[in-house]
Amino acid sequence: MKLNCDLGESYGSWTMGLDSQVMPFIDQANIACGFHAGDPDVMQRTLQLARQHSVQIGAHPAYPDLNGFGRRSMQCSHNEIINLIHYQLAALDGMAQCQGASVSYVKPHGALYNDMMSKPAVWQAVLQAIASYHKPLQLMLLADNNRQSYQQQAAALKVELIFEAFADRRYTNDGKLSPRSQHGAVLHGNEVLAQVSQLLNDGSVTTDSGQRLALNADTLCVHGDNPSAIAKVQQIRALLV
Amino acid sequence: MKLNCDLGESYGSWTMGLDSQVMPFIDQANIACGFHAGDPDVMQRTLQLARQHSVQIGAHPAYPDLNGFGRRSMQCSHNEIINLIHYQLAALDGMAQCQGASVSYVKPHGALYNDMMSKPAVWQAVLQAIASYHKPLQLMLLADNNRQSYQQQAAALKVELIFEAFADRRYTNDGKLSPRSQHGAVLHGNEVLAQVSQLLNDGSVTTDSGQRLALNADTLCVHGDNPSAIAKVQQIRALLV
Amino acid sequence: MKLNCDLGESYGSWTMGLDSQVMPFIDQANIACGFHAGDPDVMQRTLQLARQHSVQIGAHPAYPDLNGFGRRSMQCSHNEIINLIHYQLAALDGMAQCQGASVSYVKPHGALYNDMMSKPAVWQAVLQAIASYHKPLQLMLLADNNRQSYQQQAAALKVELIFEAFADRRYTNDGKLSPRSQHGAVLHGNEVLAQVSQLLNDGSVTTDSGQRLALNADTLCVHGDNPSAIAKVQQIRALLV
Amino acid sequence: MKLNCDLGESYGSWTMGLDSQVMPFIDQANIACGFHAGDPDVMQRTLQLARQHSVQIGAHPAYPDLNGFGRRSMQCSHNEIINLIHYQLAALDGMAQCQGASVSYVKPHGALYNDMMSKPAVWQAVLQAIASYHKPLQLMLLADNNRQSYQQQAAALKVELIFEAFADRRYTNDGKLSPRSQHGAVLHGNEVLAQVSQLLNDGSVTTDSGQRLALNADTLCVHGDNPSAIAKVQQIRALLV
Numbered sequence: 001m002k003l004n005c006d007l008g009e010s011y012g013s014w015t016m017g018l019d020s021q022v023m024p025f026i027d028q029a030n031i032a033c034g035f036h037a038g039d040p041d042v043m044q045r046t047l048q049l050a051r052q053h054s055v056q057i058g059a060h061p062a063y064p065d066l067n068g069f070g071r072r073s074m075q076c077s078h079n080e081i082i083n084l085i086h087y088q089l090a091a092l093d094g095m096a097q098c099q100g101a102s103v104s105y106v107k108p109h110g111a112l113y114n115d116m117m118s119k120p121a122v123w124q125a126v127l128q129a130i131a132s133y134h135k136p137l138q139l140m141l142l143a144d145n146n147r148q149s150y151q152q153q154a155a156a157l158k159v160e161l162i163f164e165a166f167a168d169r170r171y172t173n174d175g176k177l178s179p180r181s182q183h184g185a186v187l188h189g190n191e192v193l194a195q196v197s198q199l200l201n202d203g204s205v206t207t208d209s210g211q212r213l214a215l216n217a218d219t220l221c222v223h224g225d226n227p228s229a230i231a232k233v234q235q236i237r238a239l240l241v
Numbered sequence: 242m243k244l245n246c247d248l249g250e251s252y253g254s255w256t257m258g259l260d261s262q263v264m265p266f267i268d269q270a271n272i273a274c275g276f277h278a279g280d281p282d283v284m285q286r287t288l289q290l291a292r293q294h295s296v297q298i299g300a301h302p303a304y305p306d307l308n309g310f311g312r313r314s315m316q317c318s319h320n321e322i323i324n325l326i327h328y329q330l331a332a333l334d335g336m337a338q339c340q341g342a343s344v345s346y347v348k349p350h351g352a353l354y355n356d357m358m359s360k361p362a363v364w365q366a367v368l369q370a371i372a373s374y375h376k377p378l379q380l381m382l383l384a385d386n387n388r389q390s391y392q393q394q395a396a397a398l399k400v401e402l403i404f405e406a407f408a409d410r411r412y413t414n415d416g417k418l419s420p421r422s423q424h425g426a427v428l429h430g431n432e433v434l435a436q437v438s439q440l441l442n443d444g445s446v447t448t449d450s451g452q453r454l455a456l457n458a459d460t461l462c463v464h465g466d467n468p469s470a471i472a473k474v475q476q477i478r479a480l481l482v
Numbered sequence: 483m484k485l486n487c488d489l490g491e492s493y494g495s496w497t498m499g500l501d502s503q504v505m506p507f508i509d510q511a512n513i514a515c516g517f518h519a520g521d522p523d524v525m526q527r528t529l530q531l532a533r534q535h536s537v538q539i540g541a542h543p544a545y546p547d548l549n550g551f552g553r554r555s556m557q558c559s560h561n562e563i564i565n566l567i568h569y570q571l572a573a574l575d576g577m578a579q580c581q582g583a584s585v586s587y588v589k590p591h592g593a594l595y596n597d598m599m600s601k602p603a604v605w606q607a608v609l610q611a612i613a614s615y616h617k618p619l620q621l622m623l624l625a626d627n628n629r630q631s632y633q634q635q636a637a638a639l640k641v642e643l644i645f646e647a648f649a650d651r652r653y654t655n656d657g658k659l660s661p662r663s664q665h666g667a668v669l670h671g672n673e674v675l676a677q678v679s680q681l682l683n684d685g686s687v688t689t690d691s692g693q694r695l696a697l698n699a700d701t702l703c704v705h706g707d708n709p710s711a712i713a714k715v716q717q718i719r720a721l722l723v
Numbered sequence: 724m725k726l727n728c729d730l731g732e733s734y735g736s737w738t739m740g741l742d743s744q745v746m747p748f749i750d751q752a753n754i755a756c757g758f759h760a761g762d763p764d765v766m767q768r769t770l771q772l773a774r775q776h777s778v779q780i781g782a783h784p785a786y787p788d789l790n791g792f793g794r795r796s797m798q799c800s801h802n803e804i805i806n807l808i809h810y811q812l813a814a815l816d817g818m819a820q821c822q823g824a825s826v827s828y829v830k831p832h833g834a835l836y837n838d839m840m841s842k843p844a845v846w847q848a849v850l851q852a853i854a855s856y857h858k859p860l861q862l863m864l865l866a867d868n869n870r871q872s873y874q875q876q877a878a879a880l881k882v883e884l885i886f887e888a889f890a891d892r893r894y895t896n897d898g899k900l901s902p903r904s905q906h907g908a909v910l911h912g913n914e915v916l917a918q919v920s921q922l923l924n925d926g927s928v929t930t931d932s933g934q935r936l937a938l939n940a941d942t943l944c945v946h947g948d949n950p951s952a953i954a955k956v957q958q959i960r961a962l963l964v
Binding site: 251253255256307308 | 494496498519521551
Binding site: 562574575579614 | 757815820855858
């Protein structure tokens with residue numbers, strides 16, 4: 001089980017995330033590519049930081065919505081989605097190569113991620129974007145009940161998938177994240193560690209209705225926004241050893 | 242002598258340039274990368290068009306100024322210039338590779354081009370950007386009286402230069418372009434063809450004060466904005482055969 | 483019956499629309515405010531043109547999506563919609579006042595217009611934005627079968643409505659525009675003039691299934707994109723006299 | 724002597740400044756208008772905060788450079804500067820009026836402020852922008868040795884000026900701010916309070932070469948970026964009573 005984290009989400013004079021503090025404890029850095037956050041300078045520094053800690057580099061492309069931080073769904077066409085993913089991941093990959101590194105996977109950000117998991121047309125476009133990129137890249141998505149279906153479709157296009165689980169989010173019975181608006185949707189303190197332990201030891205989570213749900217994940221999404229998130233990541237890392 | 246042209250300068254719903262009409266007659270396409278013009282969809286289509294006509298692909302990066310079309314000088318730092326060039330050319334190069342092509346040179350756009358030719362610090366940053374890119378790329382710049390100095394500095398960083406002349410611009414005695422504000426700075430009709438012929442046959446231009454100026458150029462910058470510009474390119478192409 | 487037209491949709495170096503040619507023939511100019519098109523310079527020139535021809539000035543606010551020309555629906559919250567409308571219309575109104583004019587109505591653009599007509603939450607937010615603006619403004623919307631309902635809601639907030647019909651679009655039986663994807667959805671040539679005549683003389687249109695649909699409109703939306711559109715506007719204007 | 728502070732410089736998901744903590748202690752809020760920082764939602768909240776504390780509202784317009792936070796000089800034309808100032812201040816003023824308030828002065832931001840103080844063409848454009856606005860507004864600028872000249876030019880256009888001094892910046896003998904690159908250019912701790920006291924009691928500062936420089940200022944620029952800046956503002960406020 002690996003740990004992945006969204007990083008490089010500062011922009012110009014605005015700082016977000018304690019990137020240098022969380023980087024030592026993660027395996028995979030999902031780096032913003034300039035459309036929801038990140039700019040060429042931020043990307044250069046974040047890539048450098050990932051290199052220093054031998055962390056895998058993932059492109060974290062988004063809808064073009066800086067003001068909404070990529071969290072607002074936008075009605076983009078099939079081709080628009082392919083091209084905006086190619087643009088963003090190519091930019092990050094080329095900058096990574098300037099530092100002797102390279103992008104190894106793609107994790108869509110925010111609304112693009114949610115749309116990918118809920119709208120078949122967006123899923124098809126994202127998958128096509130990865131499949132038509134000029135080198136093989138993995139696609140990171142939510143480990144839910146449709147894992148097998150996702151894998152069949154991806155395999156048909158020769159795309160390898162990485163399934164992620166969320167350390168700090170409650171699940172519904174069908175393997176989706178409980179909406180944030182729902183009480184208890186975000187786990188705190190020991191609940192997080194308990195969920196991680198159950199994922200590691202039993203390959204399952206306990207859903208919002210109390211059922212056991214088998215969840216086969218390759219990586220855990222963690223956060224590096226503030227000191228308490230950093231402390232949590234260190235505790236989770238300790239469980240993984 | 243080759244012909245190069247700025248292309249892919251449409252944006253979203255706005256169209257600029259008769260790209261499909263000029264592409265058959267040029268050798269090198271300077272393609273906008275999204276900062277002054279161009280968006281992922283425009284770039285994808287422009288790359289496709291360049292491929293169809295076996296035209297060399299150049300990245301045409303600019304200051305981040307969509308509203309000013311990259312024509313307003315911006316006080317960017319050394320590192321900002323390097324990173325914004327890397328970002329833009331990486332984006333274009335990755336998208337080109339998705340189509341089995343690749344970027345072979347860089348020609349800065351607008352104010353970034355002018356600043357490169359007039360401000361040593363900007364020239365150093367641009368040169369450093371090309372030198373530190375992860376693969377060898379040529380840099381296109383204005384053929385003026387300082388050719389030898391440019392070449393020495395570029396050679397020290399193992400960067401190959403492409404010198405361009407302008408078919409339709411009058412030159413000063415020191416090999417700079419006469420400012421557009423000056424009467425006669427832009428050549429029209431047969432003046433253009435006469436200047437091209439002189440460049441081809443004598444390796445020189447006649448300056449705004451009537452002197453002969455030796456000008457050793459590898460490529461001619463032409464335009465594809467309107468039907469009369471297209472006709473002019475065809476006439477220039479005929480002279481090259 | 484008045485004529486309204488979307489104008490001021492150029493941006494920076496990109497030109498769109500034959501604004502100076504269509505302005506003499508219309509009554510109401512829907513002027514872009516910088517979020518989907520228009521920039522401060524374009525707005526200044528468009529306002530000047532409207533003033534010269536004594537044309538009423540309308541704010542034409544949009545989702546913040548320059549690249550998509552405001553045509554892509556974006557999931558904005560109630561408050562985001564109110565604030566983005568206030569910002570855009572205040573900017574245009576202040577600039578209009580610098581020329582001795584002022585904004586008298588608001589017509590949302592593109593996806594924001596469509597969402598207003600199809601999603602009750604967006605309609606509520608748009609209506610609230612107009613109602614909470616610091617001076618009375620009219621709101622322009624599509625004349626469809628729900629006219630009475632719209633008017634009741636608007637009256638409750640003391641907002642006056644302007645209902646518009648489309649000269650060149652076929653209608654469905656429930657007073658919506660036939661989707662552009664449908665054959666015959668866009669009227670051409672004499673079909674346009676016939677629809678205008680029927681609106682003027684009979685207060686109705688003939689729908690895509692051949693039925694007569696009563697349509698009570700205050701203004702007709704016309705276009706000024708190209709010479710043939712300009713000619714059409716002149717013909718429609720002649721019918722109105 | 725009043726206290727002014729730059730505020731409303733958050734953007735989307737990025738937070739900057741402790742606006743709610745500094746607002747109670749200042750008299751004049753320079754509010755970002757969306758071009759270097761601020762967005763319609765941030766502006767709405769900042770205006771609300773200013774209203775609650777009965778703080779005067781100033782527009783803080785900038786070059787269109789979100790990524791550079793308006794700190795990079797951009798070569799804008801006379802008309803571009805006028806229009807971008809009109810656009811930004813009109814947007815803020817209209818939003819302020821929706822809350823029963825209004826903009827009373829303009830303080831250009833960052834590079835636009837520096838250019839106004841160092842390039843006569845930019846000063847002329849800014850002054851013209853204020854003079855041609857549709858209602859009288861004051862213009863805030865740096866109190867330096869040219870006060871009289873500024874006042875004559877402003878008076879000719881019927882623009883009232885507000886001169887500001889910096890609490891925490893060392894001055895040169897000609898009344899300019901010592902460049903930040905120079906050792907001791909930024910004052911700390913008691914140096915700040917000493918400079919404020921001298922301004923209040925003697926109408927002067929001690930320059931970087933140790934001379935007494937008479938400085939007639941109407942307002943002091945203070946900062947609200949972090950807890951120690953807030954503490955400093957409170958100490959300065961105490962001196963003013």
